[in-house]
Amino acid sequence: MRGVTHRITATREDGTVFEVRYGYGRGRRRLLGCRHCDWQERITHGGARHKGLDHLAQAHGALGSPRMAADPAARRQTALIMLACCAVAAVVVWWAASQG
Template sequence: MGSVTHRITATREDGEVFQVSYGYGRYRRRYVTCDHCEWREQITWGGAAAKALDHLAGTHGASGAQNMSADRATMNQTLVIMIVCFAVAALLLVIAVS
């Protein structure tokens, strides 16, 4: 599993919270992965939250308090990687020009 960008959660009747992670796997493919069982599905376009919530409701019986939130730690990490890539590209450009 690569970087997780979002976490989708739903609450079961007894109050237990179930979570599905959404993010990028290898080759920048998008995946939703269940934190509680082996379920994993590749997302080709849209519908990640709907598929995740379907799984949480259907398999784990969790259909209350549905929520999707961005993973801030990963967002910050992605930003740092982007800045580093940009700096390396700029450096290579300077070397190529001089």
């Protein structure tokens, strides 16, 4: 899986943390993939968190502390893109104001 955007985690009773990654594979297909086994599933619409937690519960017995968090790299990329868009908008507004 190339572009991981979210990580879905749950813990087993013995404290072991299991993780399913959600992101994009070849051809921009949305995928779920388990870090602990070969399980992978294509997602066509919504329900990634639910399907990921179901896999962790059924395959690994991980039921505790379910959590879905954005991947830090994806969060940084989004922040940089938003910063660039705001900078371009500020320059356009400044230019438009200086023309009047």
